[in-house]
Structures are given as C-alpha cells and as structure tokens.
Amino acid sequence: MATTPELLPYGRIREDLFRPLSGVSRNYVLATVVAFVIGAAGLVAWGHQLRSGMGVTGLRRPVFWGFYLVNFVFWIGISHAGTLISAILRLTDAAWRKPVTRAAEAITVFALMIGAMFPIIHLGRGWLFYWLFPYPNGRMLWPNFRSPLLWDVTAITTYLTGSVIYLYLPLIPDLAQLAEHRTLWRRTLYRTLSLGWTGSDREWHALERAMKLMAGMILAVAVSVHTVVAWDFAMTVAPMWHSTIFGPYFVTGAIFSGIAALIVVLAALRKILHLEFYLTRHHFNNLAKLLLLMSLLWFYFTMAENLTVWYGNDPGEMAVFAARTRARYAPYFWTMVLLNFVVPLVLLGIRRLRTIRTATIASACVLVGMWLERYLIIVPTLANPRLASASSTYTPSWVELAITAATFAAMVMLYMVFSKLFPIIAVWEFKPHPLEEE
C-alpha cells in the first residue's frame, strides 16, 4: 500500500490533481459570486473616489497616508510567501516543498497585483499613474529617480515580472499534459500557454536551469522589494520611521505574514479540493515551525525598535511611542503583540498543540496582527508629528473600508479562478514509482 504521494502510480497522481479543474460545485459558485459582489462594491467605491476626489476618504492633515498605504505594505508583505517557500526550498532541494510551491507562487503574483494597485488608488487621479514611467513629458521633465516612490515602482515592476515568470515556468509541463485532455477552449488555452512543450530532455534541462537561476534572482529581488517599501518610511525624518533597522524589520514581517497566508490558503485548498493525501500534517508542521521562527524574529525586531526609542527619550518619538503603547492606539498595539507573538508561541511552540487546525488558527491571527502592525507603523507617526499642535486623528471612510474589503475578496476570487484553471500542485514534480506504475 502506498503511503506517500511519491509512491502512488503517476496516473493516480495526475487524476487526483487534475480532478479539481473540472466541474464547479454550488459552494464554489456561491463563494465566487460573494467575492465578486464585494469586489464590485470596491470598484464602485473607487469610482466614487475618482469622481469626487480624495475628500471622500478619511485622509486629513496631517494623516495623508491611511488605509491605502497600510494595505499596500500588507499585500506586498504577503507576496513574500512564494519567494521564501518556493525559492529557498527549491535552492536547498527540500523534498517536502513539492505540494506547496505553486500555491505559494500564486499567492505572490496575486498579492503583488493587489498591492501594486494601492499606490495608484492612493494617487487620487489614478489615470495619471503613467507619469511615473520614465519618459520625457511635454515640458521635457523626467521622473525624479531619487524619489522612493519611483524606487517602489521599479522594485515592484521587477518583482512582479520575475514572479509571473517564476510561476509560469514550472506550469509549462503541466499545461502540456492538460492540452490533451480538456474541452475545446481549455485545449486552446493550454496549448497556447504550453508553447508546444514536448517533454524532451533539452526542455527539461533548460527548465531546471532556468528555475535554479530564477530562484536565486527572485530571492534577491524579494528582499530588496520590501526593503524599498521600508525605506519609503525610513528615508523621512518622521518620528519612529527614521530607523536603520526598518529594512530587515519589514522583510522579516513580510516573510512572517507570507508564511501565515500560505498556511491559511493551503488549509483551505486541502479542504475544498480534497487534497488531504498531498497536503499532509508533515507539510503544515514544517510550515508551522517556520512561522514560529519568524514570530520570534518579529518579536525581537519589535522589541529592538521600541526599546531604543524608549531609551532615547526623544520627545517627538516618545509622543508616537506613547500613542502606540499607552493611549489611543494601545488596544491595537497589544492585540498585535498577542496575535503575532503570544498566540503562535503557545499554539505552535507546544508540540502537543501543533496541529493543522491550530497552525491555521495561529496563521489567521498572524494575518490580522500583521495588518495591525502596518497600521501602527503608518498612522500614529503621521497623527503625531514633531509639531505637537498639529496632532490629529484618522478614521477611515466607507470608501476606504469598501476598497480594503474588495482587495481581500479579489484575492479569494483570483485564487478560486486560478485553482479551476491550473493544477494547484505541480504534477510533474511527483516522479512515478516504476514498480507501482499502472
């Protein structure tokens, strides 16, 4: 009796992993419709903002960065799931990565697409976003390459390009297999995307070489992307932003939230697509350990950041520190510590408690906690500028809330569509066992 997927006949693996692509259940349709409605509501809200101007948001002097920038940083962070799990594990030849890599790579692409939308939404006049591209305009002006905003554009463009290629490359062999089996429009789609893949050794060699190179490059780009996002803040002299550890702090937080997102997505896929045999407790256990490690690292960075501020006792910084830990934002701050550190430590640190269910619960908590962390980094600093008399508060409007909800719905919708069009686990990576071959 076969006990691991690798020992199953290849035909059975193929059947199991291609099965989710055919047919849609009532629950699937219902979930897609709900996600679509929420997404459409967000589009309506954005349309209202485009027509009426940024006054419909809760952004008021001095808080000009609110939910949009929080979501931007959050989603770019989530996009680190694919990089860490897929690239690092691929480079180290970790065998357990096989069923989780594609799911992770897809998260990266979708999260990046969603995250990259926010600077455009935040621009207000979103239709002018192409001004960020380096071309000489009517007055022969070029973009200011010294601006961190332009750093963001370049970094995200590179990361998105790399991530799409990194997702696409290992899909090609599976697409070639699918090209023989599906209905007409699917056959056309898969044939086109598989680029005439025949399975020759030249193709396999080129694919493996390209994947190794891409893994190394995408890793370097991923680290730089979230570092650049951190520098959006650290390059200013605003209290509690002008910090030298913001780069690594953000990268750590990004990988932390990326793993959490991956665990939640894998748990959902396992249940919905009946992949219990392929996504086992072993995978969740390994991911849970990584999540725990990142939780400890995140706590270390949070401590380092806050302790140095408290010890320095600079009045400007202390105003923000106090707002975060003792005043208006304190409930959010301590909830963040609870969700990002205490919950994972208890649920994942005690081996007896570490199950698929607890790993999923801890991951869901981390996602909420990391969103709060992004909020706490951005809003209290802007609400408490160095000029104390200019202090203010920020309350998001329904427009910002609707757009925020829509992005989560968009992520669900994109993932559901993807899982119906493409196998969520790389079929070709499971090599057949010759003795058990049908």
Added chain:
Amino acid sequence: MFVTGEFREKEPVVHTIRQLRDAGIDSSALDLFSAEPVELARGVLDRPSRMSLVAVSAAVGTGLLATAFIRYTQHDYKLVTGGMPLFSFWATGVITYELTMLGAIVATFGWFLRESGLIRRREKDAPVPHVDPGVICLRVRCPAGQAPETIDTMRRHGALKIERSGQ
C-alpha cells in the same frame, strides 16, 4: 531519418545512448522524451548551457544602461536638489539594482525559450513521440544506412516499441 524507441526504465536508455554514441552518433542527434525529468549521470547526455552567462551579461548590460540613462535624465532637466549632487549612486542605486535584476530575469526567460527549443525548433519536421507517464522515448537522428544498427541496439536493450520515420 529518425528512429524512436520506447523504454520503461532508465538504465536500458543509458546503455542504449552509450552504445549509440560509441557507434559514432553525436549527442546532438539524440533526444529523450518523458513526462517528468529524467536525471542521467554526467557524461551520458550532457546539454551544455550558456544560461548563467547570458543572465550575468544581461544584468551587467542592463545595469550599465540604467545608470547611464538615469545620469542623463538627471542632467537633462536639472531639479532643485538643495545642495545634493544631481546624480549620486546613493540615491539611484536602488533603481540601478532593480533594473539590473530585471535584465537578468528577462534574459533568463528568453534564453530558456531559446535553449529549450520552444521558440526556435531545431528540427521542425522531426517526429514527436506521444509520451505516457512512466515512459521514456529515445529519438535518434541517423543516416538511413545506420537505422538497422540503431534499431538493433534499441531492441537488444529492451525497447518495447520501435518506430522509424522520415527519409
């Protein structure tokens, strides 16, 4: 002409390849087809690659171009910089780095398409065997006179099905 043999195990394929190469058939005339990658020992059917070189060259090229472009634009329309230099690697290094990586990534993908033969088929008329999971097909391009020997070699090493095509 082409001779295609179907095998179920890796070892017979390796022996067949070795014997065919001893008989004077170049490795460029041999192609393996399978539903999953078949790992062969070094020296059996090596496929030299320039992908790393291309990636590094593209990275260097794009990095230099990006630096030159940024330098040009900053001097073309001088912004007020408050005493800071118009062009400095400190301020533009991030963009140079990202574009360097972008160049390497795009070049790797482009070279993958080329090296794998997906966009530039070496032999457009060559037969492509239908490969079922678990099966390895060996396709050999050889002169018509050498075909019987090739078929015999394949048969001796346990090829299940052998087909010849082309002139």
